[in-house]
Amino acid sequence: MAHTAEHSLEIDTKEAWNGGVSPFKISYGKMMMWFFLISDALTFGGLLVSYGFIRHKYAEVWPKAENVFTHFPFVEQHLPLAYVGLMTFILIMSSVTMVLAVEAGKRMDRRGVTIWMFWTIVGGLAFVLSQCWEWFHFIVGTETGAMRNIWHPELNKYVLENWTGANMRYNEYGVPQFANYFFFITGFHGTHVFSGVVINFVIFLNVLRGTYERRGHYEMIEKVGLYWHFVDLVWVFVFTFFYLL
Amino acid sequence: MEFQDNYPSYETMYNHDDNYGKKARRTLWNVFWVMLAITVFELVIGFMAPSKGWSGSTWLKVLFIGLTIAKAAAIVWWFMHLGHEVKFLKYIILMPYIVFMLYTIFIILTEGTYSGTSGKFTQSDPIFAKQQLELKNKHHGGAGHEAGAAHGEEAHH
Numbered sequence: 001m002a003h004t005a006e007h008s009l010e011i012d013t014k015e016a017w018n019g020g021v022s023p024f025k026i027s028y029g030k031m032m033m034w035f036f037l038i039s040d041a042l043t044f045g046g047l048l049v050s051y052g053f054i055r056h057k058y059a060e061v062w063p064k065a066e067n068v069f070t071h072f073p074f075v076e077q078h079l080p081l082a083y084v085g086l087m088t089f090i091l092i093m094s095s096v097t098m099v100l101a102v103e104a105g106k107r108m109d110r111r112g113v114t115i116w117m118f119w120t121i122v123g124g125l126a127f128v129l130s131q132c133w134e135w136f137h138f139i140v141g142t143e144t145g146a147m148r149n150i151w152h153p154e155l156n157k158y159v160l161e162n163w164t165g166a167n168m169r170y171n172e173y174g175v176p177q178f179a180n181y182f183f184f185i186t187g188f189h190g191t192h193v194f195s196g197v198v199i200n201f202v203i204f205l206n207v208l209r210g211t212y213e214r215r216g217h218y219e220m221i222e223k224v225g226l227y228w229h230f231v232d233l234v235w236v237f238v239f240t241f242f243y244l245l
Numbered sequence: 246m247e248f249q250d251n252y253p254s255y256e257t258m259y260n261h262d263d264n265y266g267k268k269a270r271r272t273l274w275n276v277f278w279v280m281l282a283i284t285v286f287e288l289v290i291g292f293m294a295p296s297k298g299w300s301g302s303t304w305l306k307v308l309f310i311g312l313t314i315a316k317a318a319a320i321v322w323w324f325m326h327l328g329h330e331v332k333f334l335k336y337i338i339l340m341p342y343i344v345f346m347l348y349t350i351f352i353i354l355t356e357g358t359y360s361g362t363s364g365k366f367t368q369s370d371p372i373f374a375k376q377q378l379e380l381k382n383k384h385h386g387g388a389g390h391e392a393g394a395a396h397g398e399e400a401h402h
Binding site: 022023038041042045049053057063064080085093095096100103104147219222225226230231233237239240245 | 248254255256257258259260262263266269270273274277280281285287288291292295300305306309310312313316320321323324326331333334337338341342345346350353357366373376392400
């Protein structure tokens with residue numbers, strides 16, 4: 001039954017709006033996933049617009065990404081933006097494996113779905129760990145640091161002293177807002193990636209148990225696929241606005 | 246017009262055969278290679294920008310944002326399969342979002358102008374401004390380079 005190409009089946013437009021069938025030719029679950037993604041995209045859109053606003057306001061003292069993100073694992077040299085390029089590659093790659101899992105699901109190819117889902121999860125985990133590494137270096141900072149006015153509660157005043165690394169109040173790279181937005185937006189995105197990995201893993205277990213084989217279709221892969229591609233989509237924007245511009 | 250309920254469910258309607266799958270896979274890989282090429286191109290340009298003096302120029306920003314939107318469109322169109330959905334569904338997904346984001350950008354560009362001129366940060370953050378001023382003075386007036394990125398320079402002094 002699965003190998004008959006029924007995707008071309010057309011429902012007459014007039015009939016489609018009479019009730020009983022979806023005029024959008026889409027199931028409830030996928031529709032709701034799209035609606036969720038729109039609302040989530042609005043959240044990210046709002047965050048990035050506000051980032052642009054603050055960045056423009058502090059344009060003169062806003063740090064340049066190539067001076068901040070210069071580390072690469074196991075390499076002593078300064079390699080600006082190389083690691084984030086690799087992270088982007090990993091995420092785009094895992095998006096491709098996801099869409100290949102979706103495609104395999106449409107052919108009811110359980111083996112294909114298993115393999116591609118597995119690689120998608122591996123890619124997602126690699127990305128989350130890369131982000132941890134990136135955060136670690138951002139928080140620890142460089143050896144030199146920079147002079148900052150640090151608040152001393154016991155003295156009840158600010159004292160100019162050397163500061164290395166970053167937290168929500170001070171960072172050696174530039175304005176505090178730079179670290180705030182970096183932590184918040186990449187953190188929010190990282191949370192999405194992490195929950196995506198968890199969801200993918202649950203679906204992967206279902207694939208192994210043959211749940212969708214029995215159900216007669218692998219639409220669940222499509223739904224988690226939509227979410228996973230959305231995570232990739234957001235990263236494309238975060239990558240541009242934080243690292244390239 | 247008679248009501249029918251003998252259509253296959255939407256889930257199984259989306260199943261396809263091996264031939265169609267082969268074509269679909271070729272398209273997806275092509276999209277991937279194009280996206281990879283765009284990303285590598287962006288990184289190369291971004292890497293060259295500081296030495297060539299392109300950093301912060303308008304054409305570079307427009308180029309990067311344009312390429313980003315192109316990549317985003319590719320993801321939505323092919324990976325998320327929106328390109329193959331019913332026309333009405335495309336509109337219902339894309340239109341509210343595009344309209345709302347254009348409105349947000351419009352409002353930030355018009356109503357945000359009170360703080361839009363850079364250099365006015367002194368009003369909102371006197372401590373940081375003082376700090377930056379001190380840093381700039383330390384670097385002989387700071388002509389030609391940003392104080393915010395000063396930590397990179399300090400290693401050489």
